[in-house]
Amino acid sequence: MASHVIEIKDLVKIYRLGEVEVRALDGVNLVVDAGEFIAIMGPSGSGKSTLMNIIGCLDRPTSGTYVLDGANVSELSRDQRAIIRNAKIGFVFQSFNLLARTSALENVELPMLYSDNTGSRRSRRDLALDALYRVGLKGREGNYPSQLSGGQQQRVAIARALVTNPAILLADEPTGNLDSRTSVEIMGIFQELNDSGKTVVLITHEPDIAQYAKRIVHVRDGLIQQDERVEQLRVQRQGIAAPVAPVVR
Amino acid sequence: MRNSFVRLGNITIVGLKSIARNKMRSLLTALGVVIGVACVIVSVAIGAGVAQSVSEMINSLGSNFIMIMPGAATQSGARIFTGQSTLTEEDVQALRREASALAYISPNLRTAAQLVAGELNWSTQIQGVDVDWPNIRSWNVEQGAFFTDGDVRSGAKVLVLGKTVADNLFPNGDAVGSVVRVKNVPFRVVGVLEKKGGSMMGSDQDDTVVIPYTTAMKRLMGQQKLGGIIASASSAEQVGEALDQIDAILRQRHRIPPGGDADFMLRSQEEIAQANQQQVQLMRNLLLGIAIVSLAVGGIGIMNIMLVSVTERTREIGIRMAIGARGRHVLLQFLFEAVTLSVLGGLIGVLVGVGVATGIGKIAHWPIVVSPTAILLSFGVAATVGIFFGFYPARKAARLDPIDALRYE
Numbered sequence: 288m289a290s291h292v293i294e295i296k297d298l299v300k301i302y303r304l305g306e307v308e309v310r311a312l313d314g315v316n317l318v319v320d321a322g323e324f325i326a327i328m329g330p331s332g333s334g335k336s337t338l339m340n341i342i343g344c345l346d347r348p349t350s351g352t353y354v355l356d357g358a359n360v361s362e363l364s365r366d367q368r369a370i371i372r373n374a375k376i377g378f379v380f381q382s383f384n385l386l387a388r389t390s391a392l393e394n395v396e397l398p399m400l401y402s403d404n405t406g407s408r409r410s411r412r413d414l415a416l417d418a419l420y421r422v423g424l425k426g427r428e429g430n431y432p433s434q435l436s437g438g439q440q441q442r443v444a445i446a447r448a449l450v451t452n453p454a455i456l457l458a459d460e461p462t463g464n465l466d467s468r469t470s471v472e473i474m475g476i477f478q479e480l481n482d483s484g485k486t487v488v489l490i491t492h493e494p495d496i497a498q499y500a501k502r503i504v505h506v507r508d509g510l511i512q513q514d515e516r517v518e519q520l521r522v523q524r525q526g527i528a529a530p531v532a533p534v535v536r
Numbered sequence: 537m538r539n540s541f542v543r544l545g546n547i548t549i550v551g552l553k554s555i556a557r558n559k560m561r562s563l564l565t566a567l568g569v570v571i572g573v574a575c576v577i578v579s580v581a582i583g584a585g586v587a588q589s590v591s592e593m594i595n596s597l598g599s600n601f602i603m604i605m606p607g608a609a610t611q612s613g614a615r616i617f618t619g620q621s622t623l624t625e626e627d628v629q630a631l632r633r634e635a636s637a638l639a640y641i642s643p644n645l646r647t648a649a650q651l652v653a654g655e656l657n658w659s660t661q662i663q664g665v666d667v668d669w670p671n672i673r674s675w676n677v678e679q680g681a682f683f684t685d686g687d688v689r690s691g692a693k694v695l696v697l698g699k700t701v702a703d704n705l706f707p708n709g710d711a712v713g714s715v716v717r718v719k720n721v722p723f724r725v726v727g728v729l730e731k732k733g734g735s736m737m738g739s740d741q742d743d744t745v746v747i748p749y750t751t752a753m754k755r756l757m758g759q760q761k762l763g764g765i766i767a768s769a770s771s772a773e774q775v776g777e778a779l780d781q782i783d784a785i786l787r788q789r790h791r792i793p794p795g796g797d798a799d800f801m802l803r804s805q806e807e808i809a810q811a812n813q814q815q816v817q818l819m820r821n822l823l824l825g826i827a828i829v830s831l832a833v834g835g836i837g838i839m840n841i842m843l844v845s846v847t848e849r850t851r852e853i854g855i856r857m858a859i860g861a862r863g864r865h866v867l868l869q870f871l872f873e874a875v876t877l878s879v880l881g882g883l884i885g886v887l888v889g890v891g892v893a894t895g896i897g898k899i900a901h902w903p904i905v906v907s908p909t910a911i912l913l914s915f916g917v918a919a920t921v922g923i924f925f926g927f928y929p930a931r932k933a934a935r936l937d938p939i940d941a942l943r944y945e
Contacts, residue, residue: 345858345939366862373860384855384942388557400546401860447859 377448568834573885664752854941874926882918
């Protein structure tokens with residue numbers, strides 16, 4: 288069904304460390320519908336990162352099925368997963384992971400260079416500029432990451448995740464390297480993107496951050512322990528179309 | 537189909553940007569190839585220059601030139617040189633009479649001597665020859681005249697100076713008619729030869745003096761045997777025939793049966809050229825070998841830097857993979873970087889090589905021939921080196937696991 292963006296059934300991931308078998312995921316079931324804002328929580332070692340790697344198509348489950356946006360992606364090859372990542376997943380990382388010495392605009396254009404329908408240079412530029420404007424970075428297109436604050440860098444990363452119009456935004460501790468005020472701003476951006484219909488999957492261990500989601504899933508010992516819909520804490524002010532002070536160059 | 541071209545274009549953009557981001561590193565990486573390619577071009581240019589001057593020198597021997605040397609007598613199967621020449625004046629006369637394929641023939645004796653003219657003196661090589669010598673060597677007299685048949689028959693004390701000798705003994709250019717003493721014997725200068733130029737070994741062909749062979753035998757050397765004979769065939773097609781005739785006549789005169797070892801050696805211009813070409817080729821191969829080694833070292837430099845670069849940029853690779861770069865995208869990017877660096881290095885190397893070769897030619901007065909083939913070839917080799925040495929690091933990059941790469945600090 289198209290309304291299920293993520294359908295995970297009996298997902299098991301076993302790592303072999305020499306003789307020892309580690310069951311990082313031990314039969315996870317999870318369904319995420321389009322337009323949801325879900326936070327996956329859990330302490331370190333809970334299997335949270337493994338789950339995020341599999342949801343992000345960076346890794347493959349040992350057994351079980353994972354259907355992403357209508358396509359079964361549990362048994363794809365490396366390159367096929369790369370194509371899926373490019374088309375259907377927008378990553379936002381804790382440490383921003385922007386290319387150094389590369390302008391904000393070029394960073395946002397990057398996923399389109401690896402896309403199958405890459406479009407013209409002009410259209411790539413327009414899409415990238417559009418994504419940067421959506422996260423409130425008008426006037427910063429030419430800046431290098433080193434010339435941007437942490438919050439601004441994370442906005443560039445969000446723009447990069449958005450630009451291919453993916454099925455899900457997958458944010459792995461997106462506020463982990465940010466101060467609390469900037470964290471709230473970033474969560475505000477996620478909320479606004481979610482309001483406009485984007486499915487957001489947030490991986491975090493901070494309850495403060497998780498409360499900005501509409502649904503919280505707790506993972507522990509490779510299992511989903513708790514799955515609850517919550518009252519979303521709304522971030523006030525800071526709109527997607529909020530005016531940004533023009534940068535004087 | 538079109539899409540894959542577009543994507544290839546994108547990868548080249550990615551690669552070019554990556555090179556531009558690290559200008560210093562890129563430059564140093566390319567330097568190895570620059571030196572390698574420059575080395576190839578310079579050494580090939582020098583080699584070609586030497587080859588050219590050798591063939592010019594051989595051509596300057598004269599047209600359809602044949603050399604007859606004494607010696608190579610055999611005793612009990614071992615080749616020995618007895619020190620005693622086996623060629624005589626009568627041999628020359630017989631060859632002149634009987635060998636129909638020969639146009640010109642002349643004895644050729646050589647000895648070193650000191651020449652004194654007034655207060656100046658000059659050590660040089662004296663050649664005793666016959667009147668046909670200018671025709672055989674295609675070497676004409678610039679001032680005065682060559683000595684005559686009469687001079688030869690009478691053993692006249694006349695000489696013709698090479699240009700270098702004339703310039704050194706008679707700086708004012710008044711050589712003809714002057715007297716030069718050789719081993720205390722006064723000689724009259726009758727002519728000065730035109731300039732011929734240097735030979736392949738750097739020796740100056742113009743540093744010579746020519747006198748009648750009769751005079752040389754009687755006055756200077758006191759011997760009856762000839763040190764050698766030179767001749768020229770009547771045409772290029774007649775060279776083989778001429779060699780056969782000379783061989784037959786000399787064997788008959790020296791009473792050597794057909795199949796027996798001759799007490800003389802024959803060399804045509806072609807054979808001399810071949811022998812020299814072999815030596816030149818050896819030298820060229822040696823130079824080229826050294827140059828190729830330096831090119832390979834340049835290639836290993838590229839591989840080294842690319843390997844370091846892959847490790848250093850593990851995280852970047854992880855990011856690219858996370859947002860959708862496939863294995864071949866990463867492979868192509870790194871391969872493209874390596875090839876671009878080597879091609880760039882090759883291009884600069886060509887410029888440096890041509891510059892250095894021309895410079896060496898000017899400063900050291902070496903003959904230099906910069907060949908387009910060498911330029912294209914070394915350029916092609918540089919690009920191949922880039923692909924060859926870039927492939928391993930590129931494949932290493934493409935095989936990284938995105939999860940590990942992203943975690944890499």
